[in-house]
Amino acid sequence: MNDSTALLKRQLFPVRLADYLPDAAEKACLLYAPLSHDFVLLDTDELEALADGLAECDSGTGASRPEHDRLLSWCLTHSSDALPKANYAMSPSQVRSLTILPNNICNFSCSYCYAAKGHGSDELDEETIRAALDWFVNPGRTTERDLYISFGGGGEPLLSWPRVRFALRHSRELALRGGFRLHYSYASNGSVIDNEIVSAIKEFAIKVNISFDILEDVQDRQRGSYRLVAKTLDTLLLNAIFPTVNSVITPLNVHRQCEMVEHVHARFPGLRRLSFDHVEGYPFSTVDGLRNFYDDYTENFYSARSAGVSCGIDVSSIKHHNVSLLKQRACAGGFDLCPDGSVSVCFLVSSPREALFDRFVYGSVHDGRVSYDESKFLDIVGRSTHSRPQCAHCFARWHCGGGCLYNTSSKSQEEIDAMCHFIRKFTLRALLEGVKN
Numbered sequence: 001m002n003d004s005t006a007l008l009k010r011q012l013f014p015v016r017l018a019d020y021l022p023d024a025a026e027k028a029c030l031l032y033a034p035l036s037h038d039f040v041l042l043d044t045d046e047l048e049a050l051a052d053g054l055a056e057c058d059s060g061t062g063a064s065r066p067e068h069d070r071l072l073s074w075c076l077t078h079s080s081d082a083l084p085k086a087n088y089a090m091s092p093s094q095v096r097s098l099t100i101l102p103n104n105i106c107n108f109s110c111s112y113c114y115a116a117k118g119h120g121s122d123e124l125d126e127e128t129i130r131a132a133l134d135w136f137v138n139p140g141r142t143t144e145r146d147l148y149i150s151f152g153g154g155g156e157p158l159l160s161w162p163r164v165r166f167a168l169r170h171s172r173e174l175a176l177r178g179g180f181r182l183h184y185s186y187a188s189n190g191s192v193i194d195n196e197i198v199s200a201i202k203e204f205a206i207k208v209n210i211s212f213d214i215l216e217d218v219q220d221r222q223r224g225s226y227r228l229v230a231k232t233l234d235t236l237l238l239n240a241i242f243p244t245v246n247s248v249i250t251p252l253n254v255h256r257q258c259e260m261v262e263h264v265h266a267r268f269p270g271l272r273r274l275s276f277d278h279v280e281g282y283p284f285s286t287v288d289g290l291r292n293f294y295d296d297y298t299e300n301f302y303s304a305r306s307a308g309v310s311c312g313i314d315v316s317s318i319k320h321h322n323v324s325l326l327k328q329r330a331c332a333g334g335f336d337l338c339p340d341g342s343v344s345v346c347f348l349v350s351s352p353r354e355a356l357f358d359r360f361v362y363g364s365v366h367d368g369r370v371s372y373d374e375s376k377f378l379d380i381v382g383r384s385t386h387s388r389p390q391c392a393h394c395f396a397r398w399h400c401g402g403g404c405l406y407n408t409s410s411k412s413q414e415e416i417d418a419m420c421h422f423i424r425k426f427t428l429r430a431l432l433e434g435v436k437n
């Protein structure tokens with residue numbers, strides 16, 4: 001491809017389709033303007049003429065009249081030299097989301113569990129939860145009025161239901177006093193539900209996420225307890241609560257994503273939102289194995305999305321959702337309260353038994369007091385920001401944000417390159433499918 005400097009400096013990214021889609025014509029290209037969520041399809045000859053036309057515009061030597069040149073005019077109206085709005089906190093005092101990990105206790109033993117090493121018997125006490133909430137829902141800390149509180153693992157949060165209930169009630173009191181709007185969510189393995197929890201979901205308008213691998217044989221091999229989780233989903237649906245189901249896609253179910261949608265349609269007709277995220281940290285024996293898995297995941301994900309459209313089910317994933325967002329950095333910086341009272345930047349790292357714990361933990365809540373290290377927080381968040389040279393020319397950069405520190409910390413350079421190719425291909429498929437916001 002020709003020199004793209006004049007395009008790139010306007011935040012316009014040329015993409016040769018055949019680099020990602022084997023059936024694409026040799027000369028077919030896409031020119032992407034991520035900051036306006038728009039693109040135009042063209043061929044390499046047009047792209048070359050365009051880059052020359054823009055370079056001439058820049059040097060003031062061009063005879064071309066943009067109003068008569070459709071592509072040049074498109075470029076000029078889609079050019080930008082502004083960065084997207086910052087999506088990250090510069091200090092813990094700016095965070096709008098608090099994640100509470102009430103325990104590291106789990107009644108499941110999932111084959112791909114990210115938290116398995118940290119499982120134990122720790123549980124947050126009310127004093128610690130109270131101190132974290134008093135700090136978080138505090139008009140002296142933030143002028144934002146919408147704050148987000150989620151409960152997740154570590155372990156299974158609803159095994160500590162009395163702690164979750166305490167957090168809901170106490171935060172509501174603080175919000176009423178301080179004039180905040182609170183938005184709640186939880187992520188559960190679906191093994192715990194009762195009438196009190198159902199009532200609380202309605203009373204506090206909690207967004208519910210259930211981790212469930214949908215097909216009975218897959219759930220029972222990867223997570224266990226298909227019947228128990230199916231019963232929880234039935235209970236929620238019976239009470240007009242419509243959770244998002246989060247499924248982990250591994251080599252075992254990567255080719256069965258359409259079947260998963262069909263099973264949901266037939267067995268759980270009220271479910272409308274599925275999130276199919278690929279497994280992280282799976283021990284592929286070769287990098288080619290990882291690449292093939294990414295390709296299979298992408299193909300089958302988009303087939304499942306189409307299958308979902310025909311039965312009114314939205315099939316998404318974190319990476320698919322990212323295409324509708326603009327991110328300067330992959331890591332927005334979290335305030336995640338771990339079961340031992342530590343504060344981690346990411347809920348995926350929550351126990352001193354995990355290798356990344358010391359790198360991710362920047363504060364604590366102890367003896368009724370919140371404390372944190374501002375410079376460590378900034379340092380962690382600052383690491384996930386287009387640090388690879390390829391990021392500068394990468395058309396996915398404003399959706400990817402340079403890769404999440406957790407996901408890149410344990411990967412080899414070859415694995416990171418495979419991941420980047422996958423992110424670009426997956427993003428391209430989303431664009432061609434018409435994701436726009």
Ligand code: SF4
Nearest residue numbers: 106108109110113189
């Ligand atoms: S339910 Fe969650 S925390 Fe428990 S084993 Fe499975 S993935 Fe790990």
Ligand code: SF4
Nearest residue numbers: 391394397400402420
């Ligand atoms: S996909 Fe890779 S190269 Fe592109 S922005 Fe993300 S980390 Fe950087």
